[in-house]
Amino acid sequence: MRFQFVSHQFITITLISCFLSGCNRYYFNVHPANISNLADTELSEKIELDVQLLTIVEQNLARIHEQEKQYFSSFQSEKPALLNHNQRQEIKDIWIQYLDQVFILTKLMLEYRDYQVLDNPYQNDAFLLGFGSYLMLVSSGLQFIENTAFIAPFEVLLDEAIPEYDIPKGLYTTFKWQIFHLDEYFDIDDNYQKYKILIEKLSAGSDQSLTDPLFPIIESHYSQSQKILKSKRISLL
Numbered sequence: 399m400r401f402q403f404v405s406h407q408f409i410t411i412t413l414i415s416c417f418l419s420g421c422n423r424y425y426f427n428v429h430p431a432n433i434s435n436l437a438d439t440e441l442s443e444k445i446e447l448d449v450q451l452l453t454i455v456e457q458n459l460a461r462i463h464e465q466e467k468q469y470f471s472s473f474q475s476e477k478p479a480l481l482n483h484n485q486r487q488e489i490k491d492i493w494i495q496y497l498d499q500v501f502i503l504t505k506l507m508l509e510y511r512d513y514q515v516l517d518n519p520y521q522n523d524a525f526l527l528g529f530g531s532y533l534m535l536v537s538s539g540l541q542f543i544e545n546t547a548f549i550a551p552f553e554v555l556l557d558e559a560i561p562e563y564d565i566p567k568g569l570y571t572t573f574k575w576q577i578f579h580l581d582e583y584f585d586i587d588d589n590y591q592k593y594k595i596l597i598e599k600l601s602a603g604s605d606q607s608l609t610d611p612l613f614p615i616i617e618s619h620y621s622q623s624q625k626i627l628k629s630k631r632i633s634l635l
Contacts, residue, residue, distance in 0.1 A: 430508040433524060434515045441516070445523045446608050448506060452530055455499050456615050459538050462499070465492050470545040470552065481551045493556055493570070494563055496542060500573075506531040519607075522596055526609040526616070529589055533619035536586075539577035540626040547574070590620055 433441060469488050481489070510528030513521055546552040556570035593616060600607050 430505050433509055434512060438520075441520055442608075445520065445527065448509075448527055449609055449611055451502065452506070452527065452534070452615065453611050455502055455534065458495070458499050459534065462492060462496050463538075463541065465495075466542065466545050470549075481555065486555055489552065489555055490560060494560065494565070496538070497565070497569075499538070500535060503531045503535040507535065522600070523607070523609045525596070526593070526612050529593060530612045530616045530619070533586075533616055533623060536577065537619040537623035537626070539573070540623060543574055543577060544626060546570075586620075586623070 431444070433444070436444060465488075469485065469492060507528055510524045510531070513524030513528055516524055546556060553570065557568050559565060559567040597613055600610075
């Protein structure tokens with residue numbers, strides 16, 4: 399039960415990071431940190447900050463999902479042939495906001511992929527951060543695709559270039575391919591069992607963990623990702 403990358407897995411995740419880092423307005427010059435090079439105090443501070451960051455991303459995704467329901471779900475039955483100017487702009491804004499969250503999650507996945515090189519308790523914390531980031535990326539990505547796939551105006555619009563944000567043409571198609579295949583590079587069920595065993599050990603202790611806020615996030619996004627993967631993946635593909 400390991401959450402790590404072999405060569406082809408690392409290449410795939412790096413591709414996600416590369417195509418998003420080149421089009422993201424806030425994080426263009428940010429590169430994944432090498433956590434194995436950090437001193438204990440630096441690593442502890444980083445873990446604490448990244449737990450806070452993931453909780454913020456969780457809040458942002460919830461807000462974006464509400465926007466998705468407003469601008470996507472209402473069109474599901476109608477499947478309109480055309481979108482007006484305001485609709486086009488609102489949908490592009492949702493896409494850009496969502497890409498910001500995807501970049502953060504991808505960066506965290508890359509930073510914590512080698513959690514096993516760390517000593518405890520940092521190894522456990524790094525695993526939870528990496529696994530939590532992965533689950534949030536998969537579940538939110540599947541949800542975004544579920545709301546937009548097979549509706550021609552959305553698929554065409556989201557694949558358009560957005561020059562003012564350096565977003566290239568065809569990014570939505572690339573994103574869909576990556577999200578649909580991301581679960582093939584992790585043993586999600588084995589890692590979820592590892593997570594369950596880990597939180598039992600942590601719960602048995604008297605000390606509160608820095609990563610306690612991640613437990614409900616992991617549970618929620620695991621449940622959501624499994625729901626879509628097991629019931630709708632084939633139809634979406």
